[in-house]
Each structure stands twice: as structure tokens, then as C-alpha cells.
Amino acid sequence: MTSTTDIIQKIGSGSIRAIARALSKVENGSSDSTEILDKLFSRQQGFTIGITGPPGAGKSTLVDRMITRYRSSANSVGVIAVDPSSPFTGGALLGDRIRMQSHATDSKVFIRSMGSRGHLGGLSGATRDATCVLSAAGYNPVIIETVGVGQAEVEIADLADITLLVLVPGLGDDVQSMKAGIMEIGDIIVLNKADRNGIEQLESYVKASLEYLPAESRKPDVVRISAANGDGLQDLWDSIDKLMASKTEENRITRSAVRTLNEILQENGVLFSEKLLDLEYGGRENAEKLMLTRQISPYAVGRNLLERAERMFKHNGSK
Ligand SMILES: Nc1nc2c(ncn2[C@@H]2O[C@H](COP(=O)(O)OP(=O)(O)OP(=O)(O)O)[C@@H](O)[C@H]2O)c(=O)[nH]1
Ligand SMILES: [Mg+2]
The missing domain is CATH 3.40.50.300 (P-loop containing nucleotide triphosphate hydrolases)
Incomplete structure (x- = not known):
């Protein structure tokens, strides 16, 4: 390879x-x-x-x-x-x-x-x-x-x-x-x-x-x-x-780097959220099922994922 x-x-x-x-x-x-x-x-x-x-x-x-x-x-x-x-x-x-x-x-x-x-x-x-x-x-x-x-x-x-x-x-x-x-x-x-x-x-x-x-x-x-x-x-x-x-070259490079970073942060956000969904609900499908049966709202899913991430950060310290 x-x-x-x-x-x-x-x-x-x-x-x-x-x-x-x-x-x-x-x-x-x-x-x-x-x-x-x-x-x-x-x-x-x-x-x-x-x-x-x-x-x-x-x-x-x-x-x-x-x-x-x-x-x-x-x-x-x-x-x-x-x-x-x-x-x-x-x-x-x-x-x-x-x-x-x-x-x-x-x-x-x-x-x-x-x-x-x-x-x-x-x-x-x-x-x-x-x-x-x-x-x-x-x-x-x-x-x-x-x-x-x-x-x-x-x-x-x-x-x-x-x-x-x-x-x-x-x-x-x-x-x-x-x-x-x-x-x-x-x-x-x-x-x-x-x-x-x-x-x-x-x-x-x-x-x-x-x-x-x-x-x-x-x-x-x-x-x-x-x-x-x-x-x-x-x-x-x-x-x-x-x-x-x-x-100017500086303008072009800055614009391209900043735009790319914004997009990559969004792409990362998707990846992180999927990992958190796995941890919290055993996958996105399960969270969706709970929403369909009105046991939970999308807002609560989002909040639960953030809280989960915060607990994990606290647990691992801020090294
Ligand atoms: N009369 C005329 N025809 C043109 C001109 N420019 C392009 N064409 C014709 O318009 C048609 C489409 O040209 P393309 O360059 O393939 O157009 P395109 O926008 O790339 O098309 P898609 O990629 O399919 O969206 C072809 O038959 C070209 O020969 C022009 O200035 N005048
Ligand atoms: Mg074309």
C-alpha cells in the first residue's frame, strides 16, 4: 500500500x-x-x-x-x-x-x-x-x-x-x-x-x-x-x-483557512454527536424510536448529549 x-x-x-x-x-x-x-x-x-x-x-x-x-x-x-x-x-x-x-x-x-x-x-x-x-x-x-x-x-x-x-x-x-x-x-x-x-x-x-x-x-x-x-x-x-x-494572497489564504475550519468544526460536530448518541442511547435509531413514541423530544436528546460530554470532560480533568 x-x-x-x-x-x-x-x-x-x-x-x-x-x-x-x-x-x-x-x-x-x-x-x-x-x-x-x-x-x-x-x-x-x-x-x-x-x-x-x-x-x-x-x-x-x-x-x-x-x-x-x-x-x-x-x-x-x-x-x-x-x-x-x-x-x-x-x-x-x-x-x-x-x-x-x-x-x-x-x-x-x-x-x-x-x-x-x-x-x-x-x-x-x-x-x-x-x-x-x-x-x-x-x-x-x-x-x-x-x-x-x-x-x-x-x-x-x-x-x-x-x-x-x-x-x-x-x-x-x-x-x-x-x-x-x-x-x-x-x-x-x-x-x-x-x-x-x-x-x-x-x-x-x-x-x-x-x-x-x-x-x-x-x-x-x-x-x-x-x-x-x-x-x-x-x-x-x-x-x-x-x-x-x-x-491579496493573505486575504485569500485567511478566507480559505477560516472557511475550511468552520466546515471541519461542523463535520467534527457530526462525528462527536454520533459517538455521543452511541454512548447515551446505543445509537441514533434508538433515540429516533424514543422520539417517534413521544418519550423524548429532539431538544432533550441534544441536551442529554451535551450533558454527557460535559460529564466526560469533567471526569477526565482538563489536561
Ligand atoms: N449559440 C451559442 N451556443 C453556445 C455558446 N456557448 C455554448 N453554446 C452551446 O450550448 C450548449 C451547452 O454548452 P455547454 O458548454 O455544455 O454548457 P454547460 O453549461 O456546461 O452545460 P451543463 O454542464 O450540461 O450544465 C452546447 O451545444 C454549446 O455548443 C454560445 O456562446 N453561443
Ligand atoms: Mg458543463
Whole structure:
């Protein structure tokens, strides 16, 4: 079996196999995954870019353009394609949903698709950890593509330093029903398929919606592009570069470390609670049975677990 040190060392020397192996481990939450992530966390250097938007908006076509852009300056590029509705991880979705085949044979481009499974922190935790692996392996930027505009997708895309929300003409009711809160997530709102009818209406609608953002919040740039034919891409690159330049490395690292710690504390909370449920009730199912027969309320379960933990801490002293 490959040891953690071995994997870390091989990632350091650019082994694609070691990177893939580390990714599988962190996605599945395997027992040595936190040890791997612990070693890799401080090695992250590059930027991360999140791209979200409704199905078929042209996100992958845009990612393909981005890869070309960053590869032309000799960077290696990592892509994580997240599909919350799919149970598959690894390579299963490639080719189907992702239009980045022009880079399929480029060894400096690492594309990974992720579905929902295994990780204690859910898909967003798995994506965060996969981003850490790729970033530490030297991919810069790491691009995270997520389908959808619900809260969960927004959360995933927002793991990144910069988030792009891709919208297209003809979304009709989808756009109408989009809350200003969703607009707020994009650092940059990309209006794609500018070659299509309806782009003017979309732009007016988006700009009007942005008026409702709270006065103190930063107004996102709105950039019209056609990912398919390349129109407007230079404006988008300029907008991204400007935003990147405004974020100091210290800011980015602090934000990422603090956010990750918050999430890990929550993940730990789940683990601790499960252990306490075992001790106090012989497992969660038993506590649930008691609740169903109205012998106990969820509040009492919570309080009993806390009291149990406090008794244990007291008993063990405060060493
Ligand atoms: N007319 C036009 N079509 C585009 C443009 N960009 C992408 N498309 C087309 O839109 C379709 C969907 O593109 P994708 O890049 O797969 O979209 P996506 O958002 O990644 O889709 P999912 O990952 O399935 O949500 C494809 O047929 C693209 O060729 C554009 O600027 N103009
Ligand atoms: Mg796609």
C-alpha cells in the first residue's frame, strides 16, 4: 500500500497517478485523507475560479476557453466538474457533459468530475478537498464548474476565490424567479450566448435586478460573451485579472483557512454527536424510536448529549 508520505512526495514531483489517488481518497473521505490534506493545505498557491449557472448555459464551453487562455501562458490548469444530481465520481461524466475534449490529450490539464457520495462534508466538502489537492499539485488556476443555481451549487462555486455566474438568453421563468440573492454570489455575471436573440433583454433584466442589491455590497461586473465564437472573452479576462489583483494572497489564504475550519468544526460536530448518541442511547435509531413514541423530544436528546460530554470532560480533568 502506498503511504501518505509517498503520495505527498509523488504529488510534489508531479505524478498524475498520485494526484488521482489522493483525489479518490479525499472524495471518499478515506481514513488517511485528513493526513494528506493536512500536508497539502499549506502548499496551495494558485487561484481558484468557480463557475456556476443553469444547465446548458455554456459553462463547459467557457471553461474550455479558459483552459486555452491559461495554458498559453504555460500554466497547468485543473478543472473540477461538479454535478450535484449525479452519483458518479472520477471520470464517469467526462465526454457526456463536458466539452473540453480539445484539451483531453494535454498532460498539463487535469479534469475531474465529481458526484454526490461518501464525503462527510457532502459534495461541497469533497469539492473543497479536491481543490486543495489540485492547487497543492501546482494547478493554477483550479476551475470549479457546478451545474445549477440553487443554494448548494452556489455554496460550491463560492469555495473559489472568484465566482462567475453564467446566464443565457431565453431562460424565461428561470431568470425571472432568480432572487437578487443569487445574483449576489457572482463576482462577475457572464451573459453568454451573446450571439443569440434576447441578449439585450437579459442584460437589462440583470442590471435592473442588481439595483436591488444592498447599497454596501459590491456590484458584480456584467460581461457579455459568446463562449462559442469567442466574442467578448478579452473583456472577461480583464475583469477576472482585475478582481484577482484586488485580492491579496493573505486575504485569500485567511478566507480559505477560516472557511475550511468552520466546515471541519461542523463535520467534527457530526462525528462527536454520533459517538455521543452511541454512548447515551446505543445509537441514533434508538433515540429516533424514543422520539417517534413521544418519550423524548429532539431538544432533550441534544441536551442529554451535551450533558454527557460535559460529564466526560469533567471526569477526565482538563489536561
Ligand atoms: N449559440 C451559442 N451556443 C453556445 C455558446 N456557448 C455554448 N453554446 C452551446 O450550448 C450548449 C451547452 O454548452 P455547454 O458548454 O455544455 O454548457 P454547460 O453549461 O456546461 O452545460 P451543463 O454542464 O450540461 O450544465 C452546447 O451545444 C454549446 O455548443 C454560445 O456562446 N453561443
Ligand atoms: Mg458543463
